[in-house]
Amino acid sequence: IAPSQNNYNVIYKWRLQQEHTMKAANGGKGMSDNQVTTFIDRYLPCYIFFGDGVKLGYISDDDPAGRPPWATRSLQINVDDDRVPVSTQRF
Numbered sequence: 001i002a003p004s005q006n007n008y009n010v011i012y013k014w015r016l017q018q019e020h021t022m023k024a025a026n027g028g029k030g031m032s033d034n035q036v037t038t039f040i041d042r043y044l045p046c047y048i049f050f051g052d053g054v055k056l057g058y059i060s061d062d063d064p065a066g067r068p069p070w071a072t073r074s075l076q077i078n079v080d081d082d083r084v085p086v087s088t089q090r091f
Contacts, residue, residue: 003079008047010081012040055091 003010015036023030031039055076057067071091078087 003081007081008044011044011047012037013081014083015040 016033019030019033019036054068055074057071074091076089076091077085078089080086
């Protein structure tokens, strides 16, 4: 599942929604909004710098073309800011 248009900023919105819902259900235990932002800041670069490797492949001695083993058998679901599917794409 991927944000449409590679809008990774929506991940902050989604994670804050999840945290607020969890805190409402458990009596307020969880991270502050600033802690959630710091948490996301730590791993978001992985999506940006390495996310294409999932679809495009990698360099490998076993397969010079660099195709991942799941090539042609995967489905990307693009969702809008409200998590509504807007398109799909096989890869």
